Amino acid sequence: MAPVAVFVGSPGAGKTTVGSAVAAALGVPFADTDELIEARAGKPIPEIFFDDGEDAFRAMERSVIADALAEFDGILSLGGGAILDEGTRALLASQNVVYLSVELSDAVKRVGLGSGRPLLAVNPRATLKYLLDQRRPLYASVATHTIGTDGREPEEIADEVAALLKV
Ligand SMILES: Nc1ncnc2c1ncn2[C@@H]1O[C@H](COP(=O)(O)OP(=O)(O)O)[C@@H](O)[C@H]1O
Ligand SMILES: O=C(O)C1=C[C@@H](OP(=O)(O)O)[C@@H](O)[C@H](O)C1
Numbered sequence: 001m002a003p004v005a006v007f008v009g010s011p012g013a014g015k016t017t018v019g020s021a022v023a024a025a026l027g028v029p030f031a032d033t034d035e036l037i038e039a040r041a042g043k044p045i046p047e048i049f050f051d052d053g054e055d056a057f058r059a060m061e062r063s064v065i066a067d068a069l070a071e072f073d074g075i076l077s078l079g080g081g082a083i084l085d086e087g088t089r090a091l092l093a094s095q096n097v098v099y100l101s102v103e104l105s106d107a108v109k110r111v112g113l114g115s116g117r118p119l120l121a122v123n124p125r126a127t128l129k130y131l132l133d134q135r136r137p138l139y140a141s142v143a144t145h146t147i148g149t150d151g152r153e154p155e156e157i158a159d160e161v162a163a164l165l166k167v
């Protein structure tokens with residue numbers, strides 16, 4: 001058993017929103033690793049970062065992703081930083097990976113002032129610029145499909161990805 005597809009991309013790329021819509025369109029289950037991590041840790045992501053630190057979060061993320069890749073048969077959306085971990089990138093090598101790309105301006109608009117992303121709690125625009133510059137090559141290195149999302153509605157993107165995965 002393995003996921004139908006795994007979604008990667010920056011915070012604000014739409015992994016959670018589009019991944020869930022694609023799962024609904026294909027009639028398969030949806031899971032988001034951020035939710036799986038919160039369930040395993042028994043606390044929200046900002047608390048994990050605050051109490052345990054980013055390294056502990058990444059280790060838990062790698063373990064949750066490894067389990068989901070072995071057991072879960074649906075659409076799996078990852079957190080935006082999952083690909084920073086070399087072990088996680090190695091796990092993705094044999095998977096169908098959809099990279100939702102987004103440029104800075106749309107990413108900033110989408111994450112807005114929303115809470116729940118501890119890395120973007122202070123100066124979100126500058127932080128997102130740094131994250132995007134650092135991570136773009138890593139997203140590209142694990143991607144089997146790259147889908148641009150700038151200026152597009154989630155429904156349109158989900159239709160394109162669902163059609164791609166149906167073939
Ligand atoms: N293509 C899009 N256009 C406009 N808003 C979007 C788009 N994709 C997602 N959003 C909105 O942006 C926010 C972040 O989306 P989310 O799916 O949580 O992204 P991610 O999981 O990649 O961080 C949500 O409020 C969502 O409704
Ligand atoms: O970019 C990151 O490092 C993170 C992105 C978040 O997921 P989203 O990309 O779904 O916002 C979440 O995993 C955590 O806050 C760390």
Ligand SMILES: [Mg+2]
Binds near residue numbers: 034
């Ligand atoms: Mg998400």
